[in-house]
Amino acid sequence: MPPRVPSGPPLSSRAVLLVGALALVCLALFAALLFEAAEPGQPALALDGPAPATAAGGGVARPATDRPAASAAPDVVFADDPEPIPSGVLTALEQAAEEPLEVELARLLDALQHGFGERSVQVEPTLRPYAFRLAGRLNVRSVSFLVRVSAPDPALAEARAATLRNLFEAAGVAPGRLTIVPRRGAPVLLAEPA
Secondary structure: OOOOOOOOOOOOOOOHHHHHHHHHHHHHHHHHHHHHHHHHOOOOOOOHHHOOOOOOOOOOOOOOOOOOOOOOOOEEEEOOOOOOHHHHHHHHHHHHHHOHHHHHHHOOOOOHHHHHHOOOOOOOHHHHHHHHHHHHHHOOOOOOEEEEEOOOOOOHHHHHHHHHHHHHHHOOOOOOOOEEEEEEEEOEEEEOOO
């Protein structure tokens, strides 16, 4: 029988949480890569909306359907890739797990807005695990929030609001916990108690 090897001192609870969080982020990234490899040419995640078709001039437009002639312009789909999230923003978001729910929601919305950048409506994949973590906290508390999605272009605000609805629905947020409304204004995501 081989000699027994000492295992060393036990890990602290913070170290266990950190290892667990890193494992969750790695699993989310691995799932995103698998999904992208399975459907080449499609958006990384179907939750972000339909696959856009590129229009002349760099814009992206959805093909026109059979509509009355009174409808002047086709619906616009925003297909810019999300901006990468800086490590400082992710660190603040990770630390928000120990803060009140309102703080964590505000930090997640700030990170999502950073990922949206100028014209994107796609969620940066590293933020998805944080949405799931927040969903768990929202569902055990009897509190609801109104999230205002502002953008200079009303169509962009509506598209971002739809993306957030899909994100939080997929994360399992109970109905009525988050009410997401678009509005025209400076690009920002704000939450307030409903």
